[in-house]
Amino acid sequence: xxxxxxxxxxxxxxxxxxxxxxxxxxxxxxxxxxxxxxxxxxxxxxxxxxxxxxxxxxxxxxxxxxxxxxxxxxxxxxxxxxxxxxxxxxxxxxxxxxxxxxxxxxxxxxxxxxxxxxxxxxxxxxxxxxxxxxxxxxxxxxxxxxxxxxxxxxxxxxxxxxxxxxxxxxxxxxxxxxxxxxxxxxxxxxxxxxxxxxxxxxxxxxxxxxxxxxxxxxxxxxxxxxxxxxxxxxxxxxxxxxxxxxxxxxxxxxxxxxxxxxxxxxxxxxxxxxxxxxxxxxxxxxxxxxxxxxxxxxxxxxxxxxxxxxxxxxxxxxxxxxxxxxxxxxxxxxxxxxxxxxxxxxxxxxxxxxxxxxxxxxxxxxxxxxxxxxxxxxxxxxxxxxxxxxxxxxxxxxxxxxxxxxxxxxxxxxxxxxxxxxxxxxxxxxxxxxxxxxxxxxxxxxxxxxxxxxxxxxxxxxxxxxxxxxxxxxxxxxxxxxxxxxxxxxxxxxxxxxxxxxxxxxxxxxxxxxxxxxxxxxxxxxxxxxxxxxxxxxxxxxxxxxxxxxxxxxxxxx
Amino acid sequence: xxxxxxxxxxxxxxxxxxxxxxxxxxxxxxxxxxxxxxxxxxxxxxxxxxxxxxxxxxxxxxxxxxxxxxxxxxxxxxxxxxxxxxxxxxxxxxxxxxxxxxxxxxxxxxxxxxxxxxxxxxxxxxxxxxxxxxxxxxxxxxxxxxxxxxxxxxxxxxxxxxxxxxxxxxxxxxxxxxxxxxxxxxxxxxxxxxxxxxxxxxxxxxxxxxxxxxxxxxx
Numbered sequence: 001x002x003x004x005x006x007x008x009x010x011x012x013x014x015x016x017x018x019x020x021x022x023x024x025x026x027x028x029x030x031x032x033x034x035x036x037x038x039x040x041x042x043x044x045x046x047x048x049x050x051x052x053x054x055x056x057x058x059x060x061x062x063x064x065x066x067x068x069x070x071x072x073x074x075x076x077x078x079x080x081x082x083x084x085x086x087x088x089x090x091x092x093x094x095x096x097x098x099x100x101x102x103x104x105x106x107x108x109x110x111x112x113x114x115x116x117x118x119x120x121x122x123x124x125x126x127x128x129x130x131x132x133x134x135x136x137x138x139x140x141x142x143x144x145x146x147x148x149x150x151x152x153x154x155x156x157x158x159x160x161x162x163x164x165x166x167x168x169x170x171x172x173x174x175x176x177x178x179x180x181x182x183x184x185x186x187x188x189x190x191x192x193x194x195x196x197x198x199x200x201x202x203x204x205x206x207x208x209x210x211x212x213x214x215x216x217x218x219x220x221x222x223x224x225x226x227x228x229x230x231x232x233x234x235x236x237x238x239x240x241x242x243x244x245x246x247x248x249x250x251x252x253x254x255x256x257x258x259x260x261x262x263x264x265x266x267x268x269x270x271x272x273x274x275x276x277x278x279x280x281x282x283x284x285x286x287x288x289x290x291x292x293x294x295x296x297x298x299x300x301x302x303x304x305x306x307x308x309x310x311x312x313x314x315x316x317x318x319x320x321x322x323x324x325x326x327x328x329x330x331x332x333x334x335x336x337x338x339x340x341x342x343x344x345x346x347x348x349x350x351x352x353x354x355x356x357x358x359x360x361x362x363x364x365x366x367x368x369x370x371x372x373x374x375x376x377x378x379x380x381x382x383x384x385x386x387x388x389x390x391x392x393x394x395x396x397x398x399x400x401x402x403x404x405x406x407x408x409x410x411x412x413x414x415x416x417x418x419x420x421x422x423x424x425x426x427x428x429x430x431x432x433x434x435x436x437x438x439x440x441x442x443x444x445x446x447x448x449x450x451x452x453x454x455x456x457x458x459x460x461x462x463x464x465x466x467x468x469x470x471x472x473x474x475x476x477x478x479x480x481x482x483x484x485x486x487x488x489x490x491x492x493x494x495x496x497x498x499x500x501x502x503x504x505x506x507x508x509x510x511x512x513x514x515x516x517x518x519x520x521x522x523x524x525x526x527x528x529x530x531x532x533x534x535x536x537x538x539x540x541x542x543x544x545x546x547x548x549x550x551x552x553x554x555x556x557x558x
Numbered sequence: 559x560x561x562x563x564x565x566x567x568x569x570x571x572x573x574x575x576x577x578x579x580x581x582x583x584x585x586x587x588x589x590x591x592x593x594x595x596x597x598x599x600x601x602x603x604x605x606x607x608x609x610x611x612x613x614x615x616x617x618x619x620x621x622x623x624x625x626x627x628x629x630x631x632x633x634x635x636x637x638x639x640x641x642x643x644x645x646x647x648x649x650x651x652x653x654x655x656x657x658x659x660x661x662x663x664x665x666x667x668x669x670x671x672x673x674x675x676x677x678x679x680x681x682x683x684x685x686x687x688x689x690x691x692x693x694x695x696x697x698x699x700x701x702x703x704x705x706x707x708x709x710x711x712x713x714x715x716x717x718x719x720x721x722x723x724x725x726x727x728x729x730x731x732x733x734x735x736x737x738x739x740x741x742x743x744x745x746x747x748x749x750x751x752x753x754x755x756x757x758x759x760x761x762x763x764x765x766x767x768x769x770x771x772x773x774x775x776x777x
Contacts, residue, residue, distance in 0.1 A: 063769055065686050073713040074742040075723035076682050081766045082726045089758075107765035114758035124764070126755050501753065 002032040003092065004162075007108055008099040009038065009058070011212075012270070015045040016292035017314060018099050021158045023296075024167040026051040037088055037108070044270050048293065050173050058084045088112060097162060098122055101140060106130070120161040129498050135411035135491075136160040142494045143407065147482060149312040151400035152407060156382025160413065166382045168319065171278070171298045180268075180275035188239075188279040191264055195237045205230055205353060206241045206266075206276070208285035209251055215307025215339060216286050218349075220251070224258055225346030226284075230353075231259070239280060240265040241290070282356055284349060291316055302356050304349060306341040312400070317376055317383045324352045328372040329393040343370050355388075364389040380415040381408055394429040395436075398422075398532065402437075402484035405528055410491060410521065422532055423539030430536035434529045440485050441526055444478045448522065451475045452515050458508060472496075472511075484528075488521035566648045576656045578619055578649050585618040585649070585696045595621035599629060602692050610634040611689035615705055616697025617644035617666070620653045626692060627661055640664040641684050643675065644697065645704045672711040677723060715741040728759045 004025065008018050015038060022034050035054035036046065043057050059080060066077035089112055098109040098121030109123035117133075122141050125131040132138045140157045144150040159166045192202045207226070211217050230238040240255060242248035244267050252265045268276045273290065274297050277283060283294045283301040287309030294301045300320035305311045315323045326343035348371050355363040355373065364373060372390030376383050381404055387397075401417050408415035422430065451471040457464040476496070479489035495514050499507065567579050569588070577586040587594035599606070599622055606612070606629050614623055623642060630638040640663060644650055647669040667675055675681055698705050714720060718738035724730045736745045746767040749760060 058769075060769060062686065063766075066682070069686075070712045071676060071685070072682050073676065073720050073723050074715070075720040076679065078729065078742065078766060079679075079723070079725050081769065082729055082762060085762055085765070086726065103768035103771060104765050107761045107768060110755075111758050111761035111765060114761060124755070124761065128750075128753060128755050 002029060002094045004032060004034045004095050004097060005056075005088065005091070005093045005112065006034065006036045006097045006099050007105045008036060008042075009102060009105050010042070010100045011289070012042055012045040013287075013289035013292050014100065015042055016048075016289055016296060017155055018158070019049050019051075019173070019292075019296055020155045020166075020169065020317065021097075021099075021162060021164070022049070022051050023170070023173045024159055024164045025162060026173075027167045027170075028164050035091070045289070047271050048175050048274055048296075050175050056084065056088045085111065094118055095120060095162070097158065099158060120158070125500075127500050129500065131498070133161060138491055138494055139407045139411065142490050143403070143487060144313065146479075146490055147403060149310065151312045151384060151403050152381060153317070153383050154313055155317070159382060160408075160411065166378070168378070169295050169298055169317065171274075171296070174274050174297055176274050176278065177271055180272040181278070184272070184275040184279045187264075187266075191237060191239070197234075200235045202235055202237055203281040203357060204237050204239055204279070206239050206280040206283045206285075208241050208283060208288055208290050209255075210243075210248055211286045211288050211309075213308055215341065216309050217341075218284075218286050218304050218306070218344060219341065220255070222344055222346050222349070224255055226349050227255070227259065227263060229346055229350040233350075236353075238263060241276060241283075242267050244269050282353060284353065287315070294318065295321070300356060302349070302352055304344060306344060311374075312385065315374075315376070315385065319376070319378075320356075321376060322352060322356055322388065323374040323376070323385065324348060325372050325374065326370045328374075328387075328390060329396055343368070361389075379404075379418040379421075381417065386421070394425050395433050397425060398430060398433045399482070399484055402528060402532065403487065406484055406487045406525060409524055409528060410487065416531075419535045419539075422535045423542070425536065427536045427540035430532055434533050437483060437485055437529050438526065440481075440483055441522055444475075444485060444489070445519075445522055447471070447475045447478065448515065448519055452512070452519075455508065455512055455515065485522070485525055488518055488525055491521070492518045564646065566646070568652055575621070576619060576652065578646075578652060580646065580649075580700055583696065583700055585694075585700070586621055591619070591621045592625075595625040598622045598694070599625040599692070602626075602690065603629070605690035605692075606630060607633050609688075609690040610638045611684065611687055612638070612640045613685070613689045613691045614640060614642040614694065615691065615708070616694030616701070617642050617646075617649055617653055617668075618694055618697050619649065620657050620659060622692070622694055623664070624657065624659050627659075627664065636663070638663055639684065639689070641667065641681065641689070643667045643670075643705075643708060645669055645701045646697075649697075672708045673714075675708060676711055676713055717742055717745055726759075728757070729763070732757065732759050732763070 006018060006022065008015055025032055025034065033053045034051055035056065036052055037056040038046065040057040040059040041061065043055060046052055046055055063077050063081050066072045066080060067074060085108060093112060096109055096112050096119045098105050098119065101122055106122045106124055109119050109121065113119045113123065120133045121137050123131055132141060136157055140154065156166060188204060191204065195202050207223060209223065227238045230236045240252050240263055242252045242265060256263050256265060266276055273293055277294050277297045277299040280299065283299055284304065285291045285301055286304050286306060291301055291303055295316055295318045298318065301316050301318055303316045303321065303323045305315055305323050305325040311323060311325055345368060348367050351363045351367055352373055367389055373388040374385040375388050377386055384404065401421055405417040454464065454468040454471040458468050476489065476493050479486050479493045492514060496511065499510055565581050568576050569579055571577050571588050571591050573590045573592065575591045577584055577588065577591055606626065610630065612626060614626065617623065627640065642664065650666065650668045667681065716739055717733050721730055733745055736748055746763060749763055750767060755761060
């Protein structure tokens with residue numbers, strides 16, 4: 001029986017997201033025991049999750065209140081923190097998973113695994129340097145922060161780190177309260193009955209109002225217009241879903257005033273939410289914790305991904321869910337200006353809702369030009385997104401596929417990405433993308449050989465050392481680009497930065513070894529590009545063959 | 559706090575209730591201290607209803623305390639807590655012997671220095687929950703400097719002055735070997751600049767140092 005400890009010092013949404021990994025581990029090894037360490041304020045998210053055996057908490061509010069108030073000795077703050085962690089350390093853990101990937105959790109991970117290497121993610125070494133459990137942790141730490149957007153979900157990276165197969169969400173893993181189930185069912189049945197005028201099937205559309213950031217929110221005016229559209233459509237009925245707090249309550253009231261208080265508002269805490277989600281047909285939500293819970297409950301959702309929401313990294317994973325976003329190819333979640341989105345409109349959301357129910361492409365014909373509708377799908381690495389509607393950017397799409405494939409290649413897992421996605425891109429586009437990347441690799445290889453040459457000359461004069469440093473800096477510049485070729489360079493940079501302080505000769509030897517590894521990695525990158533080219537050519541042949549067959553069939557005398 | 563030099567005597571009110579007189583100052587009404595206490599506590603009625611934990615500054619002979627507890631019980635049943643701070647030990651002795659009042663939800667800090675008060679874990683945990691503050695005006699004014707010191711107390715910053723409060727031995731030893739004459743923050747900075755981490759507890763201290771900055775995704 002394996003004992004896992006997950007450290008997650010982030011917010012409620014991240015805790016629900018982590019549950020996907022916990023559920024997969026439990027499915028693949030039903031005997032395992034999983035405990036979690038979270039902040040006291042996030043503990044309530046765990047009430048819904050079935051596969052967690054023990055919960056440890058750090059009362060961050062207490063720690064910080066003691067720390068920041070001059071009245072109290074810092075010792076009380078320290079005692080509170082140390083006491084929480086001492087309890088965790090009394091247990092024996094087969095694996096400690098640093099899920100939140102921040103400084104505090106990395107040091108806690110080191111504290112708990114100081115005498116062994118049973119960890120996944122990032123921790124600190126005895127040299128006080130960042131240390132990763134494996135290459136997947138490097139990908140999370142170094143690549144996911146430099147590629148924007150990064151086309152691998154965090155959840156999937158942790159699946160790889162925990163060496164467990166990605167399993168699809170299953171509501172069996174959620175704890176439903178019988179009392180809330182009954183209340184939700186009877187209330188929603190009543191709404192269906194009241195709204196079903198001609199015995200028609202009523203579809204209840206839950207609308208989640210707020211996120212933690214203005215830029216991610218669906219503007220209030222858009223929500224009101226959407227409710228109007230839903231009310232005007234037979235067989236649809238909107239339900240406003242709010243958290244039990246004053247802010248959301250007054251927002252719901254403001255919306256409801258426009259509709260003479262006729263819209264049902266459901267106020268649910270986290271314990272009751274699964275029952276609510278289980279009784280609606282679709283959840284319309286911006287990037288919220290509720291979205292992650294809906295995924296776990298297998299409730300289809302239409303995510304409206306706006307502003308700082310990291311779409312490719314943590315949008316909805318539901319098989320029946322969709323993501324509506326704007327300006328997909330110009331998104332930069334880092335440059336979040338905290339103003340509300342002006343592109344999103346009620347008609348787009350409404351059309352996508354209809355598409356979610358009936359999958360009829362005609363619903364999407366009136367979407368605004370900047371809108372994109374995406375659908376999550378599973379490949380060998382986990383969840384990614386295909387474009388159902390909206391402009392294509394073939395180069396960017398190939399970039400995403402290459403990042404996915406190369407990431408798995410450099411970790412040694414060699415997961416080939418779905419060929420169908422490559423084949424869906426015109427051969428000529430793949431060819432010209434490959435040509436661009438090969439040109440880049442020529443320059444990169446030239447700089448690499450130059451660096452190796454100057455490394456060999458080190459020691460002769462001061463000038464030769466200076467030349468080496470200049471060459472190395474030039475080489476490391478290749479890590480700054482957003483080309484898939486830069487993956488090898490980004491990982492190289494990390495290894496260089498984390499080299500332990502040794503004597504001069506050892507350092508030089510280590511760098512030389514890393515440079516030769518980089519040379520191999522550039523070759524592997526080129527092999528990946530070559531494979532893409534071959535798959536695209538096969539795709540082209542298949543299309544030509546299909547056309548020929550169709551033509552031949554057409555010319556057959558009937 | 560030393561209050562032995564104070565001139566202390568006990569008088570009887572018109573209603574026959576004992577009242578302490580300190581340095582000529584009557585701590586309760588000479589006419590009817592019970593009725594006076596009702597008026598004092600009435601001013602705090604909203605806070606008493608909203609909160610269920612109360613910090614009482616100044617005991618006197620506790621008439622207001624008795625009234626406070628009566629009201630707290632009506633709002634919160636047995637779910638309330640009172641902490642009383644009083645510098646004069648004589649007051650407390652007379653309160654104990656004259657007032658027929660005993661309640662396990664009330665605790666007392668009598669004649670303690672601010673440092674004693676803030677070194678007690680239970681008190682600190684109580685205060686951190688932000689209780690309603692109820693002051694007994696006559697006692698508060700009489701011992702104005704004392705209460706001012708209590709309210710404006712600043713905990714010592716040097717690690718050496720906090721050793722007795724640190725409960726974990728390993729952490730205490732570790733800090734002893736850093737720079738005990740500096741603050742905890744300074745010690746944590748020293749630790750984070752070290753190139754060699756020598757014990758799991760050092761990792762623990764570094765985790766503590768970064769508890770506020772935990773939103774970072776990458777290093």
